[in-house]
Amino acid sequence: MNDLERDLTSLFHDTADRLEVPGRPPQAVLRRGRRRQWGTALLGGLTVIAMVGVALAGFRVIVGDPDPVPAERREILGERTVRLGPLALTAPAGWTLLDLTGLAANLAVESCSVAVDSDGGTAETCDPVVPSPGGVPLLQLSNFDPGPESLLCPVGDQGARRIIGGQAALYVGWVPEGVTVAEALAATETSCAPDAHASTVTPLELDDGMVVVVTAAGAEATDADRARLQAVTDRLVVDPSVSFPQPTPGWASYVIAAGVDGGAAWRALAFDFDREAWAVSAVIDHIDRDGNASRSSGVLVGGFESQRATEMGSLESMDLGDGSAVIFGYVPSGMAAATYLAPSGDEVEAPLIPVPEWLRSLDTLSGSTDGSIVAFVTSEPGGEVITNPVDGGGARTTIAPLVRRDIATLQAFGVRWMVTTTTGPYACAAIRVIPGQDPPVSGGDSIGCMNEADLPLTFRHLETSHGGGSAEGFTYWFVNGLAPSETVAATVVTEDGQRWEGVVLRPEDGWHDLPGALYIVPVGSGGSARLVLRAEGEELPYTSRLTLGTVDADPGVVSVEPVTSP
Amino acid sequence: MEPEVAAAGGRVAELYERHVPSAIRLAYLLTGDRQEAEDLAHEAFVRCVGRFAHLRASEAFHAYLRRAVVNLHTSGLRRRRLEREWLRREGPAEARRTAAMPDVGAREDLWRALGLLPPRQRAALVLRYYEDLSEHDAAAALGCSAAALKSLVARGSEALRRELTALGSAAPDEAPSVRAKDDER
Numbered sequence: 001m002n003d004l005e006r007d008l009t010s011l012f013h014d015t016a017d018r019l020e021v022p023g024r025p026p027q028a029v030l031r032r033g034r035r036r037q038w039g040t041a042l043l044g045g046l047t048v049i050a051m052v053g054v055a056l057a058g059f060r061v062i063v064g065d066p067d068p069v070p071a072e073r074r075e076i077l078g079e080r081t082v083r084l085g086p087l088a089l090t091a092p093a094g095w096t097l098l099d100l101t102g103l104a105a106n107l108a109v110e111s112c113s114v115a116v117d118s119d120g121g122t123a124e125t126c127d128p129v130v131p132s133p134g135g136v137p138l139l140q141l142s143n144f145d146p147g148p149e150s151l152l153c154p155v156g157d158q159g160a161r162r163i164i165g166g167q168a169a170l171y172v173g174w175v176p177e178g179v180t181v182a183e184a185l186a187a188t189e190t191s192c193a194p195d196a197h198a199s200t201v202t203p204l205e206l207d208d209g210m211v212v213v214v215t216a217a218g219a220e221a222t223d224a225d226r227a228r229l230q231a232v233t234d235r236l237v238v239d240p241s242v243s244f245p246q247p248t249p250g251w252a253s254y255v256i257a258a259g260v261d262g263g264a265a266w267r268a269l270a271f272d273f274d275r276e277a278w279a280v281s282a283v284i285d286h287i288d289r290d291g292n293a294s295r296s297s298g299v300l301v302g303g304f305e306s307q308r309a310t311e312m313g314s315l316e317s318m319d320l321g322d323g324s325a326v327i328f329g330y331v332p333s334g335m336a337a338a339t340y341l342a343p344s345g346d347e348v349e350a351p352l353i354p355v356p357e358w359l360r361s362l363d364t365l366s367g368s369t370d371g372s373i374v375a376f377v378t379s380e381p382g383g384e385v386i387t388n389p390v391d392g393g394g395a396r397t398t399i400a401p402l403v404r405r406d407i408a409t410l411q412a413f414g415v416r417w418m419v420t421t422t423t424g425p426y427a428c429a430a431i432r433v434i435p436g437q438d439p440p441v442s443g444g445d446s447i448g449c450m451n452e453a454d455l456p457l458t459f460r461h462l463e464t465s466h467g468g469g470s471a472e473g474f475t476y477w478f479v480n481g482l483a484p485s486e487t488v489a490a491t492v493v494t495e496d497g498q499r500w501e502g503v504v505l506r507p508e509d510g511w512h513d514l515p516g517a518l519y520i521v522p523v524g525s526g527g528s529a530r531l532v533l534r535a536e537g538e539e540l541p542y543t544s545r546l547t548l549g550t551v552d553a554d555p556g557v558v559s560v561e562p563v564t565s566p
Numbered sequence: 567m568e569p570e571v572a573a574a575g576g577r578v579a580e581l582y583e584r585h586v587p588s589a590i591r592l593a594y595l596l597t598g599d600r601q602e603a604e605d606l607a608h609e610a611f612v613r614c615v616g617r618f619a620h621l622r623a624s625e626a627f628h629a630y631l632r633r634a635v636v637n638l639h640t641s642g643l644r645r646r647r648l649e650r651e652w653l654r655r656e657g658p659a660e661a662r663r664t665a666a667m668p669d670v671g672a673r674e675d676l677w678r679a680l681g682l683l684p685p686r687q688r689a690a691l692v693l694r695y696y697e698d699l700s701e702h703d704a705a706a707a708l709g710c711s712a713a714a715l716k717s718l719v720a721r722g723s724e725a726l727r728r729e730l731t732a733l734g735s736a737a738p739d740e741a742p743s744v745r746a747k748d749d750e751r
Contacts, residue, residue, distance in 0.1 A: 005695060005723075007676060008676070008726075009696070011676055011677065015677070016594065016696065019591055019594050021586075022604075024579075024583065025578070025582035029582065030582070
């Protein structure tokens with residue numbers, strides 16, 4: 001480090017440290033944050049509050065009449081099978097398929113209120129509510145691109161989309177338990193797909209509610225497109241005994257590609273992120289064979305000021321659990337073709353799927369989004385993608401696979417947890433309740449961790465990952481991360497002097513092959529705290545600031561056992 | 567009704583307490599203005615909390631928030647480029663000092679010189695030497711390639727040396743950098 005770098009580092013840290021910042025959020029910021037969350041802040045078993053009307057303020061009424069997608073798009077968007085809990089829908093090639101589950105997470109299906117008595121105690125009561133006439137929106141299929149927030153059924157105070165001309169569309173929603181079929185049909189038939197030349201509503205009962213399927217076609221829709229709607233409905237698979245997984249709050253997304261491979265369902269999504277610099281992105285939603293859903297960190301889509309149209313885009317790989325992987329990402333518009341070169345030497349042409357028109361039309365700050373999305377499954381991850389720019393030449397990018405591996409069971413808070421490592425830039429481990437325990441524990445959580453092992457020591461502030469949640473009957477916090485491999489002990493010391501000892505899993509001991517020691521500290525008290533890491537005979541020179549939430553459980557005896565022999 | 571609001575805001579407040587103080591510090595180093603830093607960090611937080619509050623991976627939310635701060639900073643300043651050019655001509659030192667700025671003592675010239683840098687160069691330096699990000703991660707936060715990031719850092723450093731010389735401070739010597747080794751790992 002030269003003198004200027006040293007001076008800058010020192011200046012930055014001194015200046016930042018002296019700056020007094022508010023520890024508590026201003027009420028105005030809280031209010032805006034809550035509005036942005038569209039109503040319900042979901043965290044474990046915390047109170048669900050009905051705020052549907054306010055929450056849906058972001059929906060737009062779109063009643064325009066774009067033409068059905070051009071013929072070439074039909075050839076590019078392939079057939080996609082999306083599995084969501086009990087539901088499996090196969091979309092025909094070329095049709096626009098929207099995943100609405102991110103919106104669904106923001107719709108409350110019950111209304112709760114908390115009463116405070118004179119002693120300061122609280123009591124919570126909840127009642128089921130029907131979030132919209134078409135239920136909680138899940139999927140929408142159409143032979144045109146309606147934009148991701150234009151739905152066949154009205155939601156909140158926003159109207160339903162009209163289906164006219166040559167348009168044809170299908171909507172799938174979930175109606176929670178407690179609503180009768182007659183009630184659901186009456187609400188849906190009178191409210192969804194207004195003005196459609198032909199429409200149908202089909203209820204499919206589940207053990208805990210029902211799925212409602214709405215189809216609609218304009219007067220000029222072709223017989224072929226009407227037949228496709230019927231075929232999709234006929235091929236819809238519903239397993240009544242399976243429940244919908246708790247959706248992840250998010251956004252409406254285009255399903256670019258999807259399938260069920262290696263026993264896991266996956267889908268590549270493209271969506272608008274706040275019409276900002278990284279306005280379009282692509283992720284894989286992954287549900288493994290045990291029903292555990294996970295979401296990749298996403299790939300940025302869209303060129304940046306400094307990125308030429310023919311520069312390599314961003315590609316990532318996500319493991320599907322059986323050795324295969326989904327490779328997905330974005331390549332700029334200047335790329336004519338992309339070939340996947342597997343480690344065995346096999347070459348496969350990677351499909352280049354144009355970013356959906358609606359997303360391409362966004363006015364982003366940082367550049368164009370007129371390139372293509374790549375998404376395909378390979379049984380041989382770890383290869384290279386070779387891109388061929390339209391102006392000649394070529395570039396190779398090695399795709400490092402994200403590989404998840406269960407490495408240990410952890411005993412803490414009287415519950416067994418699974419510790420799963422994941423390679424990649426933003427994840428090194430997850431901690432999840434192991435289901436099927438006696439006494440039964442539901443919920444659980446997945447907590448990523450901060451990889452600090454590879455950062456220089458100078459002026460180092462340890463920004464730990466610490467996450468909490470609520471399992472049935474208790475709330476918990478873990479502080480975890482990846483530290484230099486010489487770390488042998490990790491302790492969280494809280495403001496009131498309590499010390500919480502964690503476990504350290506070192507690569508040298510064969511626990512994993514991550515580049516550092518994985519520390520996990522279950523913490524039994526909230527508030528301000530600091531993390532202390534120790535090597536043999538010395539405390540490691542880190543500083544850390546932690547603010548932990550409420551904890552109402554003692555971690556008890558913390559122990560860890562390998563899943564496979566270390 | 568108030569208890570309901572409090573419950574709904576619990577997660578938001580928790581995210582705020584965990585992430586926003588550091589975002590304000592980062593924003594302050596980018597802007598040099600306490601109020602602007604708070605506004606910028608709050609705006610970035612509100613944008614992120616609506617979309618990424620579900621992320622349990624603390625570092626993921628932090629990374630999105632950091633990126634939002636940097637983007638808002640660079641885009642906001644882009645819109646005010648003409649104003650900045652005027653300020654640069656008319657009185658940069660005064661224009662960039664605020665009452666709330668901490669006393670940086672003998673390093674005031676360096677702080678002042680930082681204020682003269684184009685926003686992306688300044689952001690590159692802050693991400694590298696305050697956030698301690700690798701070139702790869704700093705580039706991701708700034709939305710550019712690693713090569714572009716390296717160029718921004720180099721040009722920013724060179725501009726600082728020039729400015730310090732012009733201001734009469736002894737520009738720090740350029741010594742062989744060991745940081746390059748860090749980045750090669």
